[in-house]
Amino acid sequence: MEVFYASLLCLFVSFVFLSLHLLFYKTKPAGTLPPGRTGWPVIGESLEFLSTGWKGHPEKFIFDRMAKYSIHIFRTHLLGEQAAVLCGAAGNKFLFSNENKLVQAWWPSSVDKIFPSSAQTSSKEEAIKMRKMLPNFFKPEALHRYVGVMDHIARRHFSDGWENRDEVVVFPLAKNYTFWLACRLFVSIEDPSHVEKFAEPFNLLAAGLISIPVDLPGTPFSKGIKASNYVRKELVKIIKQRKVDLAEGKASPTQDILSHMLLATDENGKFMQELDIADKILGLLIGGHDTASSACTFIVKYLAELPEIYDAVYKEQMEIEKTKGPGELLNWEDLQKMKYSWNVACEVLRLAPPLQGAFREAIADFAYNGFSIPKGWKLYWSANSTHKNPEFFPEPQKFDPSRFEGSGPAPYTFVPFGGGPRMCPGKEYARLEILVFMHHLVKRFKWEKVIPDEKIVVDPMPIPAKGLPVRLYPHSTTITA
Numbered sequence: 001m002e003v004f005y006a007s008l009l010c011l012f013v014s015f016v017f018l019s020l021h022l023l024f025y026k027t028k029p030a031g032t033l034p035p036g037r038t039g040w041p042v043i044g045e046s047l048e049f050l051s052t053g054w055k056g057h058p059e060k061f062i063f064d065r066m067a068k069y070s071i072h073i074f075r076t077h078l079l080g081e082q083a084a085v086l087c088g089a090a091g092n093k094f095l096f097s098n099e100n101k102l103v104q105a106w107w108p109s110s111v112d113k114i115f116p117s118s119a120q121t122s123s124k125e126e127a128i129k130m131r132k133m134l135p136n137f138f139k140p141e142a143l144h145r146y147v148g149v150m151d152h153i154a155r156r157h158f159s160d161g162w163e164n165r166d167e168v169v170v171f172p173l174a175k176n177y178t179f180w181l182a183c184r185l186f187v188s189i190e191d192p193s194h195v196e197k198f199a200e201p202f203n204l205l206a207a208g209l210i211s212i213p214v215d216l217p218g219t220p221f222s223k224g225i226k227a228s229n230y231v232r233k234e235l236v237k238i239i240k241q242r243k244v245d246l247a248e249g250k251a252s253p254t255q256d257i258l259s260h261m262l263l264a265t266d267e268n269g270k271f272m273q274e275l276d277i278a279d280k281i282l283g284l285l286i287g288g289h290d291t292a293s294s295a296c297t298f299i300v301k302y303l304a305e306l307p308e309i310y311d312a313v314y315k316e317q318m319e320i321e322k323t324k325g326p327g328e329l330l331n332w333e334d335l336q337k338m339k340y341s342w343n344v345a346c347e348v349l350r351l352a353p354p355l356q357g358a359f360r361e362a363i364a365d366f367a368y369n370g371f372s373i374p375k376g377w378k379l380y381w382s383a384n385s386t387h388k389n390p391e392f393f394p395e396p397q398k399f400d401p402s403r404f405e406g407s408g409p410a411p412y413t414f415v416p417f418g419g420g421p422r423m424c425p426g427k428e429y430a431r432l433e434i435l436v437f438m439h440h441l442v443k444r445f446k447w448e449k450v451i452p453d454e455k456i457v458v459d460p461m462p463i464p465a466k467g468l469p470v471r472l473y474p475h476s477t478t479i480t481a
Contacts, residue, residue: 031372034084036065036075044077053458058356059384062087066385072369079108083359083378086368087385089392089412094368095360095381096412096419103379106361110213110221114205114228115283138429142254144332146185146429150436151330153181153190158440160192162472167450170468174296174437175199178289181433186284187238187258188251198234198285201227206290228282235278257284291354292430294461296437297468298352299345303442304449304470306399309344314442316340321443330436338435343401345434346408349416350387351399352462357382358418386413446473 039045045061052061065074066087073091076083086095095103157177162168179199183189189198208224215222242258245251253259261277272280303310320334360379365372373379388396392413393403403409412419417427450469457465 031367032370034073034075034371034373035069038075038077038082042080044080046078046080049076049078050459053356053460056456056458058458059382059388062382062385070369073371078378078380081378083380084373085380085382087382088389089386089410092381092386092412092415092419095379099360102362102364102366103360104363106359106378108213111209113213113215114208114224115279138426143428143432147332147335147432147436148329149184150181150433153177153184154436154440158444162444163474165472167469167471169466170300170470171293171297171463172467174293174300175289177296177437178292178433179285182285182288186256186281186288187235188256189238198231201231202285205231206286231282232275232278235281236274239274239277257281288426288429290461292433294352294354294463295345295349295430295434297464298348298462299434299438300441300447300470301449301464301468302344302348302351302399304447309399309401310442310446313341313344313438317439317442320439330439335432335435338439340401341435341438342431343404345431345438346404346414347399347401350393350403350414352456353383353387353416354461355383355416355418356458356460357384381415383415386415444474446475447471448473
């Protein structure tokens with residue numbers, strides 16, 4: 001036993017000396033590094049970075065360092081990596097404009113364990129392939145077809161989850177709505193029981209993505225890996241059946257993204273493998289509902305707090321509702337009339353962006369704002385460095401949808417969907433599902449928050465700590481779905 005403890009002590013001392021050596025004696029890159037600090041050995045400033053989000057104010061980490069070091073760029077150490085944070089519209093423009101020139105997408109290697117690729121490529125390479133494929137699915141003529149499907153699902157969602165209830169918890173319901181839509185439009189799964197079968201594994205998978213990457217039994221990370229494997233196996237079953245249905249004429253080549261993937265070929269004329277398709281659908285189902293569910297939840301929050309904003313949204317939506325016949329579905333033209341409602345949604349996305357920011361990796365040495373960025377460093381852009389910055393949005397804490405009238409905010413200042421070549425390809429899809437949600441919500445109810453000062457937690461998306469329970473007040477003249 002004494003030998004065991006002595007060995008542990010030696011290992012610990014060796015680790016400390018190695019950390020100090022790496023910290024103080026490694027070769028310094030040429031040029032002046034950005035101002036800042038790297039924090040503790042190994043963990044850097046990761047805990048401070050994460051804890052400001054857990055406390056509901058992720059912008060504090062950014063603005064404190066902008067004030068101390070530079071409003072343009074500062075150095076830090078996050079997720080085990082040397083990093084620089086580029087701030088403001090100029091920083092956003094630089095990163096978005098230099099995609100695949102000076103920088104490329106980056107995320108922790110742990111992501112590859114939850115999203116393993118059957119093609120033996122990294123999640124980053126798979127994401128590049130996916131981005132080339134998605135425009136066909138999100139092109140205008142396809143989006144026009146989705147509006148009616150979204151309206152149909154929304155009617156069922158509000159009938160099942162909201163109506164005839166005095167109180168509801170919004171965030172789980174919003175997740176149910178956006179996940180149901182993603183299942184229907186991506187793989188044509190509409191039956192609620194089938195959707196529910198996927199919902200719990202996806203919740204475990206999403207929790208695993210943002211957990212400490214320790215693969216031990218019972219940990220969120222381990223549960224996330226198992227959930228990912230389960231969903232992939234279920235998706236392969238669906239893919240095999242769809243192949244049969246397409247061959248027999250029971251399925252349409254354009255009915256959803258699954259059919260599109262099964263019939264698409266690469267530059268060599270080869271079709272994708274079943275597991276490869278399962279990987280891509282898995283990523284789409286995650287990305288296709290998580291961020292929109294956060295946005296829908298905060299729309300409910302702000303409309304509860306701001307009755308004058310609610311009244312204006314209600315007026316616009318009821319003008320559209322009056323033009324519809326009994327049972328008539330919303331269409332593309334209806335959504336184009338929801339200009340004020342979308343301005344409100346954009347102001348929500350400014351104040352509570354689901355995507356707080358993202359990492360890039362330097363693929364070459366370069367200089368920015370007079371400072372050297374070594375190859376291999378990670379670069380981070382933060383939505384809040386512009387969204388909540390009075391330089392770009394006067395009185396940034398004030399809820400003001402008029403910011404989005406006319407030409408709207410200046411370029412690279414409003415970035416809830418990223419920007420440049422890596423702007424979220426599902427941006428227009430998200431706009432449609434959010435507006436359909438708002439239409440069915442306000443035409444049915446007014447509501448009030450059950451917990452007036454409910455805490456907001458950002459981990460990694462903003463979420464009300466208790467899920468936003470609200471008390472519903474149905475309109476006496478509510479038009480039935």
